[in-house]
Amino acid sequence: MISNASPSSQSQAPARTSKLSTYLARSLPLYIMMLPGLILLILFSYFPIYGIALAFQKFNPGLGVLKSPWVGLENFRHLFTLPEFWRITRNTFIIAVAKTVSLQFCAVLLALMLNEIRSRIFKRSIQTIVYLPHFLSWVILGGLMLDLLGSTGLVNQILRQLGSKPIIFLGSNDWFRPVLVITYLWQEAGWSAIIYLAALTGIDPVLYEAASIDGANHLKQIRHVTLPGIRSTVLLVAVLSLGSMLDAGFDQVLNLYNPVVYPTGDILDTYIYRAGLVSAQFSLATAVGLFRSAVRLILVAIGYFLADRYTEYRIF
Amino acid sequence: MIEDKSWGWRMFKILNYFILSFVGLICILPLAHFLAVSFSDRAATVGGLVTLWPIRFTTASYELVLQAPLFYRSLIVSAQRILFGVSLQMVVTILMAYPLSKTAKRFKGRNVFMWLLLIGLFTDWGIIPWWLVIRSLGLMNSIWALIIPPALLPYNVILMMNFFREIPQELDDAARIDGASHWKRLFQIYVPLSIPAIATLTLFSVVFHWNAWFDGMVLIYDVNKLPLQTFLRSVVIGLDTSNLALQAGSGQFLLYSDRSIRAASIFLSIIPVLLLYPFLQRYFVTGIRLGSIKG
Numbered sequence: 273m274i275s276n277a278s279p280s281s282q283s284q285a286p287a288r289t290s291k292l293s294t295y296l297a298r299s300l301p302l303y304i305m306m307l308p309g310l311i312l313l314i315l316f317s318y319f320p321i322y323g324i325a326l327a328f329q330k331f332n333p334g335l336g337v338l339k340s341p342w343v344g345l346e347n348f349r350h351l352f353t354l355p356e357f358w359r360i361t362r363n364t365f366i367i368a369v370a371k372t373v374s375l376q377f378c379a380v381l382l383a384l385m386l387n388e389i390r391s392r393i394f395k396r397s398i399q400t401i402v403y404l405p406h407f408l409s410w411v412i413l414g415g416l417m418l419d420l421l422g423s424t425g426l427v428n429q430i431l432r433q434l435g436s437k438p439i440i441f442l443g444s445n446d447w448f449r450p451v452l453v454i455t456y457l458w459q460e461a462g463w464s465a466i467i468y469l470a471a472l473t474g475i476d477p478v479l480y481e482a483a484s485i486d487g488a489n490h491l492k493q494i495r496h497v498t499l500p501g502i503r504s505t506v507l508l509v510a511v512l513s514l515g516s517m518l519d520a521g522f523d524q525v526l527n528l529y530n531p532v533v534y535p536t537g538d539i540l541d542t543y544i545y546r547a548g549l550v551s552a553q554f555s556l557a558t559a560v561g562l563f564r565s566a567v568r569l570i571l572v573a574i575g576y577f578l579a580d581r582y583t584e585y586r587i588f
Numbered sequence: 589m590i591e592d593k594s595w596g597w598r599m600f601k602i603l604n605y606f607i608l609s610f611v612g613l614i615c616i617l618p619l620a621h622f623l624a625v626s627f628s629d630r631a632a633t634v635g636g637l638v639t640l641w642p643i644r645f646t647t648a649s650y651e652l653v654l655q656a657p658l659f660y661r662s663l664i665v666s667a668q669r670i671l672f673g674v675s676l677q678m679v680v681t682i683l684m685a686y687p688l689s690k691t692a693k694r695f696k697g698r699n700v701f702m703w704l705l706l707i708g709l710f711t712d713w714g715i716i717p718w719w720l721v722i723r724s725l726g727l728m729n730s731i732w733a734l735i736i737p738p739a740l741l742p743y744n745v746i747l748m749m750n751f752f753r754e755i756p757q758e759l760d761d762a763a764r765i766d767g768a769s770h771w772k773r774l775f776q777i778y779v780p781l782s783i784p785a786i787a788t789l790t791l792f793s794v795v796f797h798w799n800a801w802f803d804g805m806v807l808i809y810d811v812n813k814l815p816l817q818t819f820l821r822s823v824v825i826g827l828d829t830s831n832l833a834l835q836a837g838s839g840q841f842l843l844y845s846d847r848s849i850r851a852a853s854i855f856l857s858i859i860p861v862l863l864l865y866p867f868l869q870r871y872f873v874t875g876i877r878l879g880s881i882k883g
Contacts, residue, residue: 295696302686306701308680308684309740313742320718323713324713326717389605389608394608402611407799407861411820411821414821419625425636462615569712576710
């Protein structure tokens with residue numbers, strides 16, 4: 273750049289380089305600060321891309337990625353003919369949609385109900401209790417559920433008292449998906465209500481006053497002030513949860529399922545885990561994983577595009 | 589707000605209190621039931637007699653779990669991963685968030701780094717590539733496999749960066765004119781002013797490390813190096829209490845059952861979360877605010 277410059281600007285070249293060196297001297301710490309994070313980012317977000325090669329290989333762990341034979345799209349061709357592939361994709365989608373939709377519905381409902389409570393102590397106590405399960409791992413919650421829903425568990429104890437036959441909830445293909453949704457609601461409904469509660473406190477009280485002066489009763493105030501007040505939050509959560517349409521909850525399913533309920537409960541993530549890390553079918557597992565990542569990326573992108581377009585949400 | 593005193597509204601309010609109390613009970617009863625099971629004796633737990641109150645109160649199950657060397661060892665591993673994992677994560681997050689909070693004019697290349705981070709945030713290559721990378725880095729079967737990979741969470745960096753950006757630019761300018769270096773400005777202006785955000789992220793990071801179990805399951809082979817939740821999984825999900833029960837002395841076997849052992853180990857592992865919970869609650873609001881800041 274400098275060598276092509278005209279004679280008049282050549283005299284400025286030393287000044288420019290010294291400006292660069294002062295910039296560097298002053299800003300070097302910024303680059304040093306970036307370094308640890310950047311190395312980790314490259315190692316764990318970019319380096320894994322090489323693993324994708326497995327999806328196009330007949331991977332042999334003894335030979336490694338470099339020497340394993342390439343097979344092109346063979347793994348995918350094989351995959352798409354597997355009946356269980358379509359089964360797990362369908363299961364994943366059904367479970368994820370059922371969970372997301374019912375969670376948001378319950379969260380809005382819970383927030384609206386909590387918002388009507390005038391007693392601060394009562395409100396705080398309920399909030400404290402319903403947020404708690406969010407902070408427990410699915411190992412703990414899975415252990416709780418396995419016992420509660422087991423043949424000698426509390427739920428069947430109660431059913432027996434009521435004179436009904438015991439139900440094997442976690443060993444039944446009719447019950448497994450409802451159990452997943454209900455236990456997920458049990459864990460997350462309270463926590464998900466927080467964002468709506470925050471939106472509700474943001475509604476200007478003047479609006480309620482104006483509405484009641486205009487003769488609106490409480491129900492009408494909810495309909496015309498409260499609900500429009502949280503409309504944008506609901507919309508935002510809805511578009512952003514598009515990205516989780518393939519996220520049926522790996523932690524939860526892995527800790528609750530068993531081979532009996534594979535027909536209704538096996539999902540992409542659990543299948544990838546079993547194929548790859550249990551049976552060492554790395555190429556097949558990576559192909560399923562790549563399929564999942566690609567669909568997820570498209571859904572996330574659509575979600576953020578819609579959020580950017582129709583709501584005020586900006587990530588940075 | 590003018591109180592609505594109509595009959596229908598009053599009915600609704602009573603119903604509302606009633607339903608919310610019911611929801612609260614549903615959330616707390618399973619835990620209460622488990623607490624009762626963990627303190628009951630063998631005959632009561634095996635026979636399914638326990639509801640919400642211990643039957644023939646005994647602490648045998650707790651004694652058994654607390655005496656098991658494997659439980660202890662896993663507790664130490666978890667403590668180590670929290671100590672090192674959380675501090676490393678916070679240091680990396682703060683150090684990376686500071687340069688990114690600068691404008692592209694002040695910090696050349698900022699937008700390139702930002703895009704790298706955002707792509708990292710939005711892509712997920714799945715567990716097989718993740719597992720292969722950790723294996724090829726030689727981290728397998730080491731506690732570092734549990735500490736280093738989650739040290740950078742792009743989302744946390746963005747939250748921290750957004751918080752740094754809220755700090756008045758004048759403070760930074762004044763310190764810069766006085767000749768304060770970037771290090772000095774970060775640690776004497778930005779960090780002290782961001783204590784609520786740092787506390788929030790730290791608390792959530794502690795809970796994250798305490799609750800993580802899958803990484804221990806697929807990255808650690810040695811049963812002596814498992815973190816608590818992974819070990820707990822073999823007990824409560826794998827239904828294998830032999831690791832715990834083998835340690836038992838004779839004559840005690842009438843007091844505990846597999847069920848009460850599982851309940852006791854579940855409860856012991858909930859205690860740290862319960863202790864942190866009041867602090868977590870204090871910072872929920874900060875957490876929400878962090879997530880909703882717009883640049």
